[in-house]
Amino acid sequence: MVRPMESDSGARLERLSGMLKRRGFILPAFEIHGGSKGLYDFGPNGGRLRNRVNQLWLEHWTSMGNVTEISCPTITPYEVLEASGHVGEFSDYMTSCISCDEVSRADTLLEEFHPNPDSLSKLELQSLLEKSAPQCPACGTNKWSTIISQNLMFSTRIGAGNSGREGFLRPETAQGMFTSFPALYRHFREKLPFGAVQIGKGYRNEISPRQGMIRLREFNMAEMEYFIDPEAPLNHDYTQWSGLQMVMLSEDKGELSITIAEAVDSGIIRHGTVGLFMAKTYDFLVNVGIDKSRIRFRQHETNEMAHYATDCWDAEIHGSYGWVECVGIAHRGCYDLQSHENYTGKTLRARREFPEPKEVIIDGWTIEGSVAGPAFRSQAGQVKDAVEKLPSDTQFPCEIILDKEVVVVDSSHVKRLQRTDLITGEWFIPHVVEPAFGIDRIIWHILDHAYQEIEKQDESYTVMRLNPDVVPVDYAVFPLFEKNGMQEIAQKVSNILNSKRGVVAIYDSSGSIGRRYARADEIGIPICVTIDHQSLDDDSVTLRQRDTGEQKRVQILDL
RNA sequence: GCGAGUGUAGUGUAGUGGUUAUCACCGGGCGUUGCCAACGCCUGAACCCGGGUUCGAGUCCCGGCGCCCGCACCA
Numbered sequence: 224m225v226r227p228m229e230s231d232s233g234a235r236l237e238r239l240s241g242m243l244k245r246r247g248f249i250l251p252a253f254e255i256h257g258g259s260k261g262l263y264d265f266g267p268n269g270g271r272l273r274n275r276v277n278q279l280w281l282e283h284w285t286s287m288g289n290v291t292e293i294s295c296p297t298i299t300p301y302e303v304l305e306a307s308g309h310v311g312e313f314s315d316y317m318t319s320c321i322s323c324d325e326v327s328r329a330d331t332l333l334e335e336f337h338p339n340p341d342s343l344s345k346l347e348l349q350s351l352l353e354k355s356a357p358q359c360p361a362c363g364t365n366k367w368s369t370i371i372s373q374n375l376m377f378s379t380r381i382g383a384g385n386s387g388r389e390g391f392l393r394p395e396t397a398q399g400m401f402t403s404f405p406a407l408y409r410h411f412r413e414k415l416p417f418g419a420v421q422i423g424k425g426y427r428n429e430i431s432p433r434q435g436m437i438r439l440r441e442f443n444m445a446e447m448e449y450f451i452d453p454e455a456p457l458n459h460d461y462t463q464w465s466g467l468q469m470v471m472l473s474e475d476k477g478e479l480s481i482t483i484a485e486a487v488d489s490g491i492i493r494h495g496t497v498g499l500f501m502a503k504t505y506d507f508l509v510n511v512g513i514d515k516s517r518i519r520f521r522q523h524e525t526n527e528m529a530h531y532a533t534d535c536w537d538a539e540i541h542g543s544y545g546w547v548e549c550v551g552i553a554h555r556g557c558y559d560l561q562s563h564e565n566y567t568g569k570t571l572r573a574r575r576e577f578p579e580p581k582e583v584i585i586d587g588w589t590i591e592g593s594v595a596g597p598a599f600r601s602q603a604g605q606v607k608d609a610v611e612k613l614p615s616d617t618q619f620p621c622e623i624i625l626d627k628e629v630v631v632v633d634s635s636h637v638k639r640l641q642r643t644d645l646i647t648g649e650w651f652i653p654h655v656v657e658p659a660f661g662i663d664r665i666i667w668h669i670l671d672h673a674y675q676e677i678e679k680q681d682e683s684y685t686v687m688r689l690n691p692d693v694v695p696v697d698y699a700v701f702p703l704f705e706k707n708g709m710q711e712i713a714q715k716v717s718n719i720l721n722s723k724r725g726v727v728a729i730y731d732s733s734g735s736i737g738r739r740y741a742r743a744d745e746i747g748i749p750i751c752v753t754i755d756h757q758s759l760d761d762d763s764v765t766l767r768q769r770d771t772g773e774q775k776r777v778q779i780l781d782l
Numbered sequence: 783g784c785g786a787g788u789g790u791a792g793u794g795u796a797g798u799g800g801u802u803a804u805c806a807c808c809g810g811g812c813g814u815u816g817c818c819a820a821c822g823c824c825u826g827a828a829c830c831c832g833g834g835u836u837c838g839a840g841u842c843c844c845g846g847c848g849c850c851c852g853c854a855c856c857a
Contacts, residue, residue, distance in 0.1 A: 251849085257830065258830090259847090259848080319784095328854090373855090427856085523857090679818080680819095682819075733809090733810080733811095735815080735818085735819075736818065737818035741818070741819040742819085744818090757816095774817075
């Protein structure tokens with residue numbers, strides 16, 4: 224949900240966007256060729272920031288211990304997305320008004336003429352459209368063009384020419400994790416619950432990308448599919464969040480400020496694992512530098528839920544574009560595994576052992592294969608099924624009704640079947656809880672919340688107060704002057720810092736020292752290291768804090 | 783997709799059909815300065831793309847593309 228912005232926040236947004244472009248955080252892609260809507264580059268600073276956010280995200284979930292990372296192709300065969308429902312559900316049937324060209328969804332136009340137009344095929348919609356001739360909402364006339372289907376997935380061909388196979392660029396990373404379920408199940412020693420995470424690109428050919436990074440055609444997604452036994456008792460421990468009042472907009476009770484435990488106990492959150500992931504999502508967002516007062520969770524209305532979901536909460540973040548959904552935590556039930564199982568005939572199930580094995584006494588009849596086989600030939604299989612359903616006191620010969628005819632089974636065709644089976648468990652389709660993160664939207668809000676315009680000596684001054692865990696550069700090293708050997712020391716310090724694993728330092732000697740501090744502040748470097756005259760005498764340097772401007776002197780060896 | 787607005791150096795801008803396209807910040811070099819966008823000199827860098835009107839187009843017209851807003855669409 225996006226709200227219109229006020230005009231001075233619009234001006235701030237323009238200054239922020241300009242700075243992000245100038246400093247190489249995010250910029251329009253392919254700009255020298257005119258650019259393309261909905262496609263952005265992460266520049267030299269943005270690229271590293273994104274990588275750090277991704278890394279923190281992975282560690283956040285894999286630290287649960289039963290979560291593993293996988294990576295699946297973005298190119299996806301047609302059948303996969305047909306099975307998942309995306310070919311059907313990601314398509315909209317569009318028609319345009321002959322007189323004013325207004326484009327409308329055919330099913331929306333036909334709502335008053337059919338109880339559920341969403342369920343109709345393209346041909347059925349076409350004939351209903353012609354028969355009922357709804358008014359154009361824009362101009363009031365009622366002549367419509369032929370319905371065309373608009374799919375929001377990028378289609379492609381896998382392989383060359385006529386031998387190529389239809390495919391799409393994936394609209395979400397999730398499907399690969401469902402289709403890999405058998406391998407994941409084995410990897411986790413066939414024990415639920417477990418999860419798979421994946422970070423990667425997703426593609427949606429949006430009709431109208433808007434608002435910079437908020438709606439993209441190619442975007443960075445980070446999703447976890449967490450597979451659970453729907454009948455296993457939950458024993459999630461929410462005590463670490465017992466002091467945290469979260470803002471929730473629930474479907475039934477409106478806006479609440481409530482702890483996770485209360486929301487789960489009272490049934491506002493319909494599943495405990497959804498609640499757990501909401502709390503963990505909150506932690507993640509705060510850890511990467513999102514302002515905690517600008518996070519809320521909104522429950523989907525039953526009628527806005529995606530085709531696969533049974534309960535869904537969005538984490539929304541407030542920023543320059545209003546409240547924007549950045550994470551969706553959906554209970555997908557068994558929808559996905561069931562769909563792929565139905566489509567492929569493969570088993571995508573987990574086994575649940577009973578606490579006590581169950582004895583099942585079978586006392587009935589089955590066929591004597593060597594006699595009934597030749598007697599009933601191709602119908603023998605049907606006869607067998609029918610005979611096995613007969614009660615144990617059946618008298619033969621007896622008549623059995625098959626699909627189209629009646630056959631007589633006599634005693635030579637059958638034999639008694641008596642045994643006791645011990646059933647120790649059963650196979651079931653796991654349920655899935657999926658936290659799905661829009662990394663680009665989160666990064667946008669990290670930048671938006673970190674961006675601060677302050678007054679410094681009557682001038683406006685920009686600081687990115689980024690969380691040190693996501694900053695693109697950890698240290699800036701400045702020689703106060705490039706003479707008397709200061710630059711050699713500075714270069715050495717820069718090399719020492721850069722050689723540490725995961726640490727990025729830049730060396731900057733151009734401009735006055737104040738200008739260099741200002742540049743460092745603008746990309747959010749937390750610590751500036753300055754080499755001055757005293758460094759020449761005693762191997763000490765000054766460390767200057769980004770947020771306070773405070774300096775302290777330390778030995779180079781202690782860095 | 784429809785409609786409105788808009789597009790000039792890296793950024794923000796000035797530019798009423800007629801000089802070498804304005805200014806500031808910015809970037810680079812040199813000098814200078816004992817630490818918070820200092821100063822001096824030198825220097826770099828732009829009219830979104832394609833048609834048209836015109837002697838002449840950054841300026842007017844048409845189309846495309848991008849950005850932004852509204853509607854529609856969308857998780």
